[in-house]
Amino acid sequence: MSAPELEVKGISRVFPGRRGSKPVQALSPTDLTLEKNDFVTILGPSGCGKSTLLRIVAGLDRPTTGAVYLDGKEIRGPGADRGMVFQSYTLFPWLTIRENVGFGLREKGMKASAIKETVDLYLDRVGLSAFADHWPKQLSGGMQQRTAIARALANDPKILLLDEPFGALDNQTRGLMQELLLGIWERDKKTVIFVTHDIEEAVFMASRVVTMSARPGRISSVTPVDFAHPRDYRLKADPEFAKLRMKLTEEIRAEVIAAASQG
Numbered sequence: 071m072s073a074p075e076l077e078v079k080g081i082s083r084v085f086p087g088r089r090g091s092k093p094v095q096a097l098s099p100t101d102l103t104l105e106k107n108d109f110v111t112i113l114g115p116s117g118c119g120k121s122t123l124l125r126i127v128a129g130l131d132r133p134t135t136g137a138v139y140l141d142g143k144e145i146r147g148p149g150a151d152r153g154m155v156f157q158s159y160t161l162f163p164w165l166t167i168r169e170n171v172g173f174g175l176r177e178k179g180m181k182a183s184a185i186k187e188t189v190d191l192y193l194d195r196v197g198l199s200a201f202a203d204h205w206p207k208q209l210s211g212g213m214q215q216r217t218a219i220a221r222a223l224a225n226d227p228k229i230l231l232l233d234e235p236f237g238a239l240d241n242q243t244r245g246l247m248q249e250l251l252l253g254i255w256e257r258d259k260k261t262v263i264f265v266t267h268d269i270e271e272a273v274f275m276a277s278r279v280v281t282m283s284a285r286p287g288r289i290s291s292v293t294p295v296d297f298a299h300p301r302d303y304r305l306k307a308d309p310e311f312a313k314l315r316m317k318l319t320e321e322i323r324a325e326v327i328a329a330a331s332q333g
């Protein structure tokens with residue numbers, strides 16, 4: 071077995087209480103290991119610490135205990151080796167689509183000709199070559215998220231971290247976006263952590279689905295998803311797919327009920 075690419079070791083997070091209120095334990099000590107090219111989706115009830123976990127891996131937050139290692143090196147802050155895509159559209163409104171995708175490359179000091187080549191490649195991957203010179207506000211939500219994915223991939227991160235990236239999209243667009251991202255992963259490979267509330271999406275995309283318990287969250291199960299690649303929307307009608315979806319629905323349902331009873 072190859073060495074793990076990402077190791078989450080015993081990380082927990084307690085947020086201090088504000089104005090006399092009690093501190094919030096957002097995450098119980100949590101371990102997670104990802105091999106190179108793993109595609110892990112994370113499911114769990116609202117408030118169980120999924121975003122907190124992802125933000126710590128991204129280096130946007132620090133754990134109260136434990137540490138995260140990328141290729142054996144402790145993560146202490148954000149870095150170009152991790153690309154992040156959020157649910158809300160985070161493009162720079164004053165930059166064109168091309169400039170948004172090339173932003174990180176310019177920051178790195180890459181030559182203009184190399185930036186153009188890389189940006190053209192990723193705009194093509196996400197089907198937005200014809201919109202390179204548009205402004206973000208001229209694009210639909212789905213197109214803006216495709217730009218955000220291209221921007222994250224253009225930096226060639228070791229790990230792609232996605233926090234409910236398709237959560238604000240309508241169902242049809244969401245399904246197409248799932249296939250688009252999975253197609254890119256099948257072709258280029260990448261290590262991915264993808265947080266979602268959508269059980270079908272979690273099963274469709276993943277090599278492994280991780281579920282988290284109600285707050286304070288911890289990992290409650292890891293389910294391998296062995297359906298062959300390339301996958302397309304027809305997989306969602308497969309009886310084995312339905313079985314896995316039902317198993318996870320029952321698990322998450324129990325956690326949501328537990329979370330609701332905590333108030």
Ligand SMILES: Nc1ncnc2c1ncn2[C@@H]1O[C@H](COP(=O)(O)OP(=O)(O)OP(=O)(O)O)[C@@H](O)[C@H]1O
Nearest residue numbers: 085094096114115116117118119120121122123285
């Ligand atoms: N900066 C913060 N200060 C105080 N509490 C916080 C902070 N960030 C998150 N929390 C709390 O920590 C818990 C976990 O939050 P987190 O956003 O990680 O959950 P989540 O599983 O991603 O939720 P959702 O699915 O609703 O997005 C929540 O109770 C939240 O209110």
